[in-house]
Amino acid sequence: MTHPTHPRPWLSSYESGVPRTFTPSGLTLPALLERAAAKYPDHTALTFIGATTSYRQLWQDAQRFAAALRRMGVRPGDRVSIMLPNTPQFVTSFYGTLLAGAIAVNTSPMYTASELEHQLQDSGSETLIILDSFYPRYQEIRTRVPVKRVLVTGVQDALSFPKNLLYPVKARREGSWVNVPYDERVLPYRKVLASQPAAAPTVSLQPDDVALLQYTGGTTGVPKGAMLTHANLVSNCEQARSWMSDLHEGQEVTLAAIPFFHVYGMTVAMNLSILIGANIVLVxxxxxxxxxxxxxxxxxxTLFPAVPTLYNAINNHPDTPRHDLTSIRACISGSAPLLLETARRFKEITGGANLVEGYGLTEASPITHVNPIFGDQLEGSIGLPVPGVDAIIVSDDGQPTPSGEVGELWVAGPQIMKGYWQRDDETAKTLRQQDGQVWLMTGDMATMDDRGYFRIVDRKKDLIIAGGYNIYPREVEEALMSHPAVLEAAAVGVPDPYRGESVHAVVALKPGQTASETDIITHCKGLLSAYKVPRSVEFRTELPKTAAMKILRRQLAQEARETRAARSA
Known part of the structure; x- marks a missing residue:
């Protein structure tokens, strides 16, 4: 298959100030932080519940953390799992891990013990950075994973006096305090960091080195780590910077509520902010x-990147009218479709903030398309490819489609992953070398109009997106099938006015067995993160199947949607 040189109409649709070409800086991620510390040493880098950290201090802390890892035996290429919410410790751990030459592994704080076990085993992580309240989940699996050392931190470690003393009292009163059994393998993060000099070990980092394993279901639903390099992640935040042409370096304030363990939050809320020397307000x-x-x-x-669910929640929260949100200038919404009414209402509440929809994939670090911040924002469109991104729509026969016709969206650019961790077979199914470029086959069906605006019209994948989080039916179905009364099961997405989609389970019970909707949901809660748990359960005597005995998920999803639409009519 060969692709002739194809037109790129989106270039003529770029708004003023957005460059038509893009050249990556070639920097590594630690170099971004080092540069920000040199340019803005006394500027606030992090704000966390009243406590602040300057760029000078953040850079020093990252160096101390790198030195601590090396002293404990972490070597270049080793994997370090970070299971933290948006706290100063996350930023320090992430950049310190990279300074030590190791590979960071983003680990969701919402993981159950079994999900955590799979990721630690698959990544081969021998080091885990974890919040104290999450520790019991690790303790449950500690004998079955390769972890050799655990650094435990708490919210109180990042607070200033007297909040650092009051927080544990509050946690004990609320019953959320965890007594961590420290030993030679389980160490207090705060003491380890304080014992090190602010001098990072000498490690030769290259832009093509893997910086992050970001786990995703990819095209098959089997969780695997997308290998994102320093060049991938730096390029993508630089592309976002070029798209937001009115940013003022050293002056912006980013409200970081979207989790950093999600690659969208990492790129847009954390790395982009450090690139421009912004104050990151951590939630x-x-x-x-x-x-x-x-x-x-x-x-x-001034900047508030998030997911549609959060914008919609703010729009409808009873306290919103009592708060002044007019400082917000721009927001890029990602991870799920943005409803026009959500954007319109948010702009009204903030007095004119531009909330625009973007598109991306974990394998693309993640941003590939965004609507213009100030230019034409087309309803239902994911916008235009950002500078440096090439995109084509490919038909079933492997040829580019004419404008307006549906095909699979392929993207190429400096932010495309190196491949999947230890999954060469899956990498080959997802990346295609062609015409001197590496194309990421997204699995999403799309169209492109004459102006270069793209629209997603369907999914090849059966991915469910709830509140911005990717849910792969296979994971849910495995949990459903582990219930002793379930004979067969399918998980599908149904429209949810708040979360975009929610998980709907369709099950058939074994002959003579009984189970209620509550029984099934309760069972899943013990095996899945909260956002993956079915919100509704439908019982059938048998699930529809193809001639090859494959359950027809799409038919079930369509029937569930029609049933809901009929009820609400």
């Missing part, structure tokens, strides 16, 4: 809308 729990609103108002945040 550890995005579901705490009162904190989100308070921090926006108190910090006078």
């Amino acid at each position: 550890p729990n995005p579901r705490d809308l009162k904190m989100v609103l308070t921090q926006i108002e108190r910090s006078r945040a």
